[in-house]
Amino acid sequence: MEDRYVKWLARHGHKSPSTRFKRTDDRFEIYKSNVQFIDAFNSQNHSFTLIDNKFADMTKKEFRELVMGSVKRENRNIGERGKIILANTSRVTQSPSVDWRRNGAVGPIKDQLECGSCWAFSVVAAIESFAQISTGSMPSLSEQQLVDCDTASSGCEGGYLNKAYEYVINTGGLTTSDDYPYIGSTAQCRGESNPAVTINGYTTIPSLDENELSNAVERQPVSVVIDSSGDEFRFYNGGVYECSGCDDETDHGVAVIGYEQDYWIIKNSWGDDWGEGGYMKMLRNTCDGRGTCGITEQGYFPY
Template sequence: MASSTMNLAFLLLSMFLVTCTALPGGFSIVGYSEEDLTSHDKLIELFDSWMSRHSKSYANFEEKLRRFEVFKDNLKHIDETNRQKRSYWLGLNAFADMTHDEFKATYLGVSTSMPRRRDSGSSFRYENAVDLPKSVDWRKKGAVTHVKNQGHCGSCWAFSTVAAVEGINQIVTGNLTSLSEQELIDCDSENNGCHGGLMDYAFSYIASTGGLHTEDDYPYLMEEGTCERTRADLEVVTISGYEDVPENSEESLLKALAHQPVSVAIEASGRDFQFYSGGVFDGSCGSELDHGVTAVGYGSSKGQDYFTVKNSWGQRWGERGYIRMKRNTGKPQGLCGINKMASYPTKHA
């Protein structure tokens, strides 16, 4: 079909225009400019540019039209939110052609229906910690690997687990080693692979089976595969066990986080979370936990206290793959339930 005909079809389907007021940070941060919102032609150009930037293609013209409608609806939400001048902003990331229901079904994966099991004899070793630093960033301390991407697999629980294990291993041994999420997906039978799981179960698996292989030796497939524990002659990283942070206690989470990266669960199903692009997030969310991430630090910015959280949606989401989530909210469970289900691996020196 000729380009002019395609553009005409887009024009007939386009129903979204907004007025121009200042945007936070411009195109480089949010992925669109004020000029993009001034006409139907500009919206079409923006969509084509977004497709190119994120290497998007569709099976047929009808699917492209459908995704353009979804894109416009998402852009409208992003722009309306940004004009509220909040402490965070949203952007046209790789999820901009997905409906919110599609996004939730694909990228979340903590199974709170699974009973949380306490490690026998577990305690909270940081209970009596005092004189905590005002800020902590385990990335600067060399205990955090590159941001990874779980893709179309509900394996966030594995990425949360692995990031925490990578952290404690570096703290104890001095070696930062990227470890295998795929091994957990394939071999940890107490969890459900791409269909969700719990970090505590994964910690228990690693401790009881003698360790976790490296990412290079057991690479990520973005789908469930066959367990290959026969790679036993290759390098593994071990932990001795895990401990749970007392529930609904931000003070306890800070104590743990001052000593090592911590696996946490949050409610990430809010629409603003899908398009978070930067700033200190204080958006609307509940505490129905559905996503596993890893807290890797805390600090303050412009009077707002926050947790620094590593996600597993790639480096193009958020702040190069991270989100700063507001703390000191006055709610025991914390923003998006971040204080409800935190845990960390232990490792003997």
């Protein structure tokens, strides 16, 4: 185990989020406990595997404190510029497979760092894809602008997907990440300058219906919230992920950028050294429409 820890330090030690904490004397013990959990899980022949990634020397409490600012629960009272897409459950021509990466409509994986800004990354990912589908140009837009300037949300302490869309509409768009770079903390708003992409509104996907989510993802990538509270999610390595139950408390914003027959394709914001190059496969068609990890509870896409 000590040899394994030394190799882990060489690979991840310089960029582990745990360096933000002063305590260092028991990092090995925390790592050892997490590795024992990972190895035990991988010995049980699940549909996905775990790995001792860059979060492996952190306790669950530390991880949630540093990374999981959470998506705040909204009341489905959409804003003035939002609309609810009409139910379309009778469709029979739905594509069996969608992956917007094949169309060049998904931007590179980003890293929210030690900031609970997943809500901003979820919304920006969907808007970047919308811009590419609409114009053929793939921008890299500024999550930091949302973190600093969307006063309806709480920066690194969490935020609302729908209110982030409202901000983008009301302020006239988002600027690029080059113009307003990401720093991984909440700072004073620099003001809204030089919007690179504008949107007219956003669509709210009806809740608790995986077929409705499929219809939306066939159109374009969408912002959703999921339950990421389990250590299995934190240490996900590859395969088709599924939550342990169906009564999930959603807390994390991601983008759904495609699907296959048995799983959704999820774009996360924890860097390309998490999961399958920053992505996750998540079990589809389960939990009576609610979906794995509550994936159908909140869903939006821009127009």
